[in-house]
Amino acid sequence: MAPSALLPTPPSPISVPDPVPRILVPERLSPEGLALLRSSGFKVDTPPPPPSPEALLAQIPAYDALIVRSETKVTAGVLAAAGRRLRVVARAGVGVDNIDVDAATARGVVVVNSPSGNVVAAAEHTIALLLACARNVCRADAGMKAGRWERGRLVGVEIARKTLGVVGLGKVGMKVARMAKGLGMRVLVFDPYASKEVAGQAGVELRDELGVLLPEVDFLTVHTPLLVSTANLLGEKELRSMKKTARVLNVERGGVYNEEALLRALDEGWIAGAGLDVFTSEPPVEGSVAAKLAAHPKVVSTPHLGASTVEAQENVSIDVCTQVVEILKGGLPTAAVNAPLILPEEYRRLQPFVRLVERMGSLYTQHFAERGGMVGGRRFELVYHGELAGMNNTRPLFAALVKGLVSSISDLGGRDVNIVNATLVARERGIAIDEKHVRDGGTVPPVYASAVTLRSLAPGQEGGEQVIEGYVSGNAIFISKLDRFRANFVPEGTLLVLHNYDEPGKIGNVGMVLGKHGVNINFMQVAALESGTDKAAAAAAPPVVDRLVDSESRAAREALMILGVAGDITEELLGELGKADGILHVSLVRL
């Protein structure tokens, strides 16, 4: 099993993996990023834009990474067609509304973007449209080119001392607000999530309701993401409430202004003009409302140029390509849209524990599952002891446990489990995991600097607690307790775990059966009942045995025999071992 549960992992061994990761870039991307990808040894394919949905569906299974801008629609269908190979979808820009992020999350595909690479470009373009609208720049230019000198018809308005309404005081909205202040405008803001302090420092006035802001403004600009909650944010009612002299701007996404309402607002004079960079269909479909808006005499329109500057394209290209390289090499993204942020230092420190916890989960499923410990619908406690307890971001360990618990038994529909989809996978299977941080070492012997306990509390099962403990020493991982038995073995390879009475002759018998079946023993360990586990506790232990405990004295001398084996472990062999005298249970564990 692949050790890393932290990030999307390479394809399963059943597919024949291409040794060199391949990256598909179906849109124009600045060469700086492409050079970075190639110099890292990756194959990069750049089919000529515009991207075609059919071609994308056909091509995507052959790629480890997909880098897009706003023209490629990364739908659930594309992600399903990708199969297990695709590990990252990168958006060379901010808005991820063209990517089905939920579908990517369910498949464990990490989505990254460039949150600030084009902020200046988008803000400057907004100001460009603001001034172009105010001073009829585009109509004047078109007139000049047609040989007309139309000074009288093209008298504009000033923006200084006018009021600008900003909807969405995020990165772009804030930049626009500051630029507008610099141009002498008063700025009113509507953003239910904005902080009053930040707004105050920027010298802008927050309004609690959009409806209160709209009648006050001479210009309006929107800078929210396109979400279900922001689609059609400005419809007929809102546009009618504005001044007839007001002009509206959209360098965000088509659909935030209801396009039908906006067209009527311009045709019927509810407002004076618009500057539009984005449309619900791009390029606008012939005859559509979007096309009518783009061609409208009161509209200054541009073909989604907000991020199209040399500088912004260089920024976003380097930003996302750096992350793609990092992810394909097993590192961390700096701007994942659908995965928790983990600092490289935390990531490095957690690595051995990720391996340990994944193996503990897998050991749990294979050792306990057939003994009434079905994984689905179970509640687990993952307890971190010692130094590990001090780490705040244990998300990778949670993901590692989910992966370990389900990977050996579940059909994950061609998905892998990683930090992107672990919560979802756990929820789908009814697995509940409580993470606990015990700084004083708790019940684990304090000889380990850091240790982990996995405990399962079977619902409604008296004394039905199943326990695995493990620790890390250097970079090596060990299991220190399995069930009620103290152990010390490396959870690796093929293991036979035999629950038996600790009596003379057991080892010899087991050795003989294995020898008869041509199975080699790589290592062997006898794990005794943990000291303090008395007869009463042994008797109260879960009904794990498949035959009756024949005497109290025998019960007090139970042990686990853990064998690392090599060879073909057949059902026949397991059956023979199970029938051997004094053997209570046998489990086969492949880690």
Ligand SMILES: NC(=O)C1=CN([C@@H]2O[C@H](COP(=O)(O)OP(=O)(O)OC[C@H]3O[C@@H](n4cnc5c(N)ncnc54)[C@H](O)[C@@H]3O)[C@@H](O)[C@H]2O)C=CC1
């Ligand atoms: N035309 C272009 O080429 C470009 C367009 N964009 C668009 O601009 C959008 C914003 O980008 P950033 O400022 O970087 O995002 P951001 O995430 O920094 O800011 C978004 C802001 O919107 C606010 N918000 C969310 N829902 C709201 C609501 N219902 N009403 C009012 N405010 C709300 C949030 O609180 C946040 O402050 C992107 O999502 C993208 O669609 C960005 C760059 C270039």
Ligand SMILES: O=C(O)C(=O)COP(=O)(O)O
């Ligand atoms: O970054 C964004 O959200 C943008 O809208 C930029 O789009 P683009 O990369 O120029 O197609």
